[in-house]
Amino acid sequence: MSERRKLRSTAWFGGAGKNAFMYRSWMKNQGLPDDMFDGRPVIGICNTWSELTPCNAHLRNLADHVKRGVYEAGGMPVEFPVMSLGESNMRPTAMLFRNLASMDVEESIRSNPIDGVILLVGCDKTTPALLMGAASCNLPTIAVSGGPMLNGNFRGQTIGSGTHVWKFHEDVKAGRMSIEDFLAAEQGQSRSAGSCMTMGTASTMASMVEALGIGMPDNAAIPAVDSRRGVLAQLAGRRIVELVEQDVTMSRILTRAAFENAIRVNGAIGGSTNAVIHLIAIARRIGVDLDLGDWDRLGRNVPTIVDLMPSGRFLMEDFYYAGGLRTVMRMLDEAGLLNRDAETVAGGTIGEIVKDAPNYNTEVIRPLDRPLTENGGIAVLRGNLAPDGAVIKPSAATPKLMQHRGRAVVFESIEDYHARIDDPELDIDADCVMVLKNCGPRGYPGMAEVGNMALPAKLLKQGVSDMVRISDARMSGTAYGTVVLHTAPEAASGGTLALVRDGDLIELDVAGRRLELLVDDSELAARRKDWSPPPVPSGGGYQSLFVERVLQADQGCDFDFLVGRRDAGIPRHSH
Known part of the structure; x- marks a missing residue:
């Protein structure tokens, strides 16, 4: 009972007073029985589902898997929407709205009766935006990525999202490919639910989630349509309830050691340059001082061993079948390049999670003595x-x-x-x-x-x-x-x-x-x-705020007034 008395949600739902009556009564119009308010943890499922964000259009189904796990562990799941950032459709660029979405996330969490959070993320900017917003609140949190699409295929050739757009477009300009063939490749590139299946920013940030220990094992690479992605979401739902009961907040996980691991992992996987900006922003929200010097120092001697497009040959589906990120981290650990005692939301340390990870394909995940690039990193x-x-x-x-x-x-x-x-x-x-x-x-x-x-x-x-x-x-x-x-x-x-x-x-x-x-x-x-x-x-409104308050790239492009933790606390009630 001592743990339950710490729940934030009790300030809304606990007791027999007028305010508790109203909060519970309004929630019960959704068909919730009395025992849902008996002091069990309320788990917010922060969902970036949107049909305008193709990479995240399957997250409604994934949320159902999370809810199943929350119920099994004795929690009360409540799904809520936040601004969804789709790189493929948003103009002038989704990055313009990353900070706005983070504000949406932060204030949605803080203002509501939430004890722990599952972040459903996918397309490029949804991952950093949700992590930034949640970090400012510092509740128990797990990020669950939507997963990559299946390998692209066009007339027997494996093609990668984004990477082959640039290649095919240059082939058209050079006269090596007809415009008819260029247009015919569209459907073959994006043939299942999920985010880009190259090691682009979406896959990189899903890998960063796992490397930081803020996601479940195998979060990085399970394809979106693989049934094991649903299993991961269900296990995350179970686990978040335990994290709330144990009071394991984000600041316990997102430590200096965790960010150092993520930087080295980014080098090993040939990750996106966008991770530099996003990890600096996330770190500064949680209170870890991370800068460009850390990226250069920590990543300089890390070989790139994952042979994925755009740097190499293969795609995320192949990466998962080869062993995924656990294999990469095990190899880094054996080379003395991993802070193996860093805590994870899954329980145990990173070192314990990755110690026995096998490598099923040494072409996709190369040995350290046969890297794709001798000195990777950024x-x-x-x-x-x-x-x-x-x-x-x-x-x-x-x-x-x-x-x-x-x-x-x-x-x-x-x-x-x-x-x-x-x-x-x-x-x-x-x-x-x-x-x-x-x-x-x-x-x-x-x-x-x-x-x-x-x-x-x-x-x-x-x-x-x-x-x-x-x-x-x-x-x-x-x-x-x-x-x-x-x-x-x-x-x-x-x-x-x-x-x-x-x-x-x-x-x-x-x-x-x-x-x-x-x-x-x-x-x-x-x-x-x-x-x-x-x-x-600047078009006025939010864009004016952005231009006035955004920091430069080396500082993570966050707003100056958002840097640092504010924690969730208990807001004043309105009745």
Whole structure:
């Protein structure tokens, strides 16, 4: 009984007073019997289901599995909706609304009679948004991902969501693929429920959930339509009730050690650069100081051993059959690269969970001595072009371009890029460095996934397959290439990127972690005097708030007023 007296929901439903009468009575119009209010834990199921978010359109069914587990463990499940962020449909970019969704989650949890939370997540930004919002409340929490789609297939060829869109589109521009074949590939790419089946941002963040210990074992890779995804959801429903009874809050799980594990796992799986921004934001919500230096230090010597698109050959379905993330973490543990004593929501430590994980396919999950990339992780670049840092994903880049000096070809905006990139008169060759400005957190606004700029058609027709590209934007986790992203400070805020002009020499040295604009300081100072901030394309309302209060990429792009824990507490009653 001592544990039950700690339940937040008792402040709503406990006792024989007027307020408790009203709270219980209103809830009973859903057909709930008296004993649902006898002090059992109330478990909120925070659901990002939406038919406008295709990756999450199956989460209503998954919620039923969670409810089954909650009931079995003696809890009371209550499902509630929050803003759903679909990367595939939302304009100008789902990232613009990540912080808004996190506010929805935080205040929905805090204001309601909830003792513990299951977060149903899937598409890219729903995972960080829900983790950020829940972290600020710090209740017992488990994240359950919706899982990836089945492997794509087009005319006998395995194709990956996102990755093959970029590839096929370039093939069309180069004349290697007809537009009819391009359009015919649509249905074959997305042939089941679930999120992108490449190691894009959705799969990366599902992997981060498991690596952080805030999700159940195998959360990362079970396909959305595999019955074992439902089993995982049901077990999570059972387990969240136990976490509430044991008062295991998020801050017990999301420790410094957990984030270090996640960074190393991201390197081993060839995870998305977007994880950098999201993990920094989540860490700062829960009170862990995480920065770009940690990403570079911890990930620098981690080999990429998962051979998945966009870096490699296979897809998430293959990854699950090979053993999934537990196998990867077991290998990292054996190499001394895992904080094995980190706690997990599943009970026990990460080390205990992964110790016996088998590897059923050494082509998909390679041995440490035969990696896909010797030094994976996310490389953090600094220099006068990125004083606060920029990032590149070595496993998705062309090795010969990792040290490169080239002439800048500058696009002042994404509209400028689209207007000129395929102009036959554009003065560009394969050695040039493509530079895109004003696509950062404030400049876009929302920091869209436009950093993996498609190459000029005339160069694609010459057989050029990659070039160095630099921007203050992000890129899809499904994309590839020698692409430098998240340049901070961004151009719209007066970063050095704003001062780059056509013809300037830029030097990229990934091994040396340098990104330099080879222009004299005196010339840059003169340019800065002539520079004025571009008009920020704010549409008023929420967008105005975003532009005014968003932090830069190196700080996680959160709102300055949302950083830190506020905990759930017990709000004042209204009656």
